[in-house]
Amino acid sequence: MKLSVKKQRVATSELMGALIMIAITLVAGAAVFGWVNGQAGASENAYGQSVAAGSNYLREHFAPVTSTFSSCSGAPKVCTAATFWIFNNGQLSFTLASLEIQSAVGAPSFLNIIYTPIGFTAYNSGGTTISCAPSTPGFSVPGNSPIPVSTLSSAPAYAITVPSCLGVNSIVVGQGYVITMTGLYGNVVQYQVTANG
16 A cells, blocks of 8 residues: 655635735835825925915015215215115015126226125126125115015115225216116016216
């Protein structure tokens, strides 16, 4: 008589296999849902910020009212300070981001300074940055900043001082200057003025 050993196949039942496959599908689906939901949220935030920036850009309007030049002396008369008044005719409070004063084309004396609330950058006629310690760090901000809707900037308005380290690059009375003002949301107003003092 011959003894034989029967081999039995050991495996999970069909029911267990189906449950494992369902569990794997659910975990993978949850992971994909979480990733897609996160990407959708990020896209939604980016789109919302873009729309808000565009809306604020369209609602921001301002107009320079007047400019005065002071601390003038010498011959030719040179000024080292200027004050600018702005009227907010937009639909939201106005904040000035930068103010640039640049010699008009063909002016005999060159000046190009960009002021921000925290500092300034000065350039020579070749476009190279001039490094020096400022006597005043940027422009002074009016007492009612940000300027409410339909309101004029109050005293002391926006005031700048030409740093003494720039030497001859000061505001010359009688010379034309281009003033460029940039609002917080990117609106730019540019106008030309002749220095008086």
